[in-house]
Each structure stands twice: as structure tokens, then as C-alpha cells.
Amino acid sequence: MIYSHEVEHMCVVKKGPNHGPSPIPGEGKWVKVKEVKDISGFTHGVGWCAPQQGACKLTLNVKKGIIEEALIETIGCSGMTHSAAMAGEILPGKTLLEALNTDLVCDAINTAMRELFLQIVYGRTQSAFSEGGLIVGACLEDLGKGLRSTVGTMFSTKAKGVRYLETAEGYVSKIALDEDDEVCGYEFVRLGEMMDLIKKGMDANEALQKATAHYGRFSAEQGAVKVIDPRID
Numbered sequence: 001m002i003y004s005h006e007v008e009h010m011c012v013v014k015k016g017p018n019h020g021p022s023p024i025p026g027e028g029k030w031v032k033v034k035e036v037k038d039i040s041g042f043t044h045g046v047g048w049c050a051p052q053q054g055a056c057k058l059t060l061n062v063k064k065g066i067i068e069e070a071l072i073e074t075i076g077c078s079g080m081t082h083s084a085a086m087a088g089e090i091l092p093g094k095t096l097l098e099a100l101n102t103d104l105v106c107d108a109i110n111t112a113m114r115e116l117f118l119q120i121v122y123g124r125t126q127s128a129f130s131e132g133g134l135i136v137g138a139c140l141e142d143l144g145k146g147l148r149s150t151v152g153t154m155f156s157t158k159a160k161g162v163r164y165l166e167t168a169e170g171y172v173s174k175i176a177l178d179e180d181d182e183v184c185g186y187e188f189v190r191l192g193e194m195m196d197l198i199k200k201g202m203d204a205n206e207a208l209q210k211a212t213a214h215y216g217r218f219s220a221e222q223g224a225v226k227v228i229d230p231r232i233d
Helices: 078-090 096-100 107-121 138-142 191-199 204-210
Strands: 024-026 029-031 041-048 055-063 066-075 153-157 161-166 171-177 183-189 212-216 226-228
Touching (some): 041 107, 055 138, 066 078, 066 107, 066 138, 096 107, 161 183
Antiparallel strands (some): 024 029, 041 055, 153 161, 161 171, 171 226, 183 212
16 A cells, blocks of 8 residues: 555554444344345346337345346337347356446346446335345336236327327237217237237137236226227327
């Protein structure tokens, strides 16, 4: 260690208390984090690119400072999906610090990693009070049946009103309107379920029918007067 001339000629004033870092909750216990290997947890981070054209939700399952599992979900930018594919290969096996200082291809994913880092190092994780944390594979629970991201997509104009395109239930194929031309229900297709049925050998039209359901008031008996295709009508 090299000291300046002024510091060299200073007298020593001894340090008094040394109580260490404040403990943070980590997988069901209180942990005083001094090194990266002291950090464990399951948490999320959301990031965006500079023009805010797209966004990323990053989910990591960290055990003893090592990323054991990663889920990268992106929206709004087509190129971002390929960046997510590369980040999916990069992240597992890295330490938190390595991941924070690694180019994850897309600015939105890098920003999500930064935000996630802030969550986990301060103990703000989903598994903070879960003894032993969450098992590797817990990320898939965010996707549900069919392993598809939950995306909400709506389009609307002042002149023509709203169009539901995608909800948590699935791909919206039809919208029901009541006597006042207001939305009162919709028909949706569970695409993940439909693809599973087709892979098992079911005819595509039959699979589509089985994976189709309704929400709200959709039939004439329930008050639906008109049914429209949100992508055409």
C-alpha cells in the first residue's frame, strides 16, 4: 500500500467498534453478507433499453453466489428475443458479480441484471423467508402450463375503441360487445395447451376447439349482441 507524505506523518488513531454488516434475510435465515458466496435467493429484475422500445424481466435462482437458474423474458423488441437466447447461455454458472459485469448482449437485459442485483444484495427476494430457498426449476412456475410467458397486449384508438389481443388466459380470438357496443366478454385460445394436444397427435382443429374458452358475458343469453375479431373488425 502506498500512502501520501501527509498520511505517512499522521499518528495512529485506533478504530473502536467493529460490528460488521447488518444482516439481511436469505432463504429463511439472517445472513451477514461479506462475500458474494454469502448471497442466496430467488428474485426478479426488470430492465429497459435506452430508447425504451423494449423491456426485459429477468429471474435468477442464486445459491451461494452462483447463478443456478435463469429465466429471461422480453417484450416489445424483436432483436431482444435473440439477445435473451444468448443471455440464457451466458448466465448460469456465473457469480453475481460476474453477471453484473458481463455484457448480456441487450441493454434491457443488462439493466434488469443491475436491478436484480440491487434486490438480492439487500435481501429483497421472493425466497427471503423460505427455509432452504426455492428449488432449481422454480422459474418455470412463472410460466405456467405450456411454459409460455404471461403477456397482456391491448390496442385502442379514440376513434374505434379498444381491442383485446392477448391476456393472461391466452390469445384473444373474439371480443363480445353488448347492446351499448361495450366489451362484455371475450374468447381466448390457450396456445400452450393447444400445441400440447397437437403434439400428442390430435387434429389441429379439434385441438383448437378444446383449447378455446370464454371469459365474461359471451353468449346472446348473457347479453352479448355482437362478436368481433379484434385483429380484423
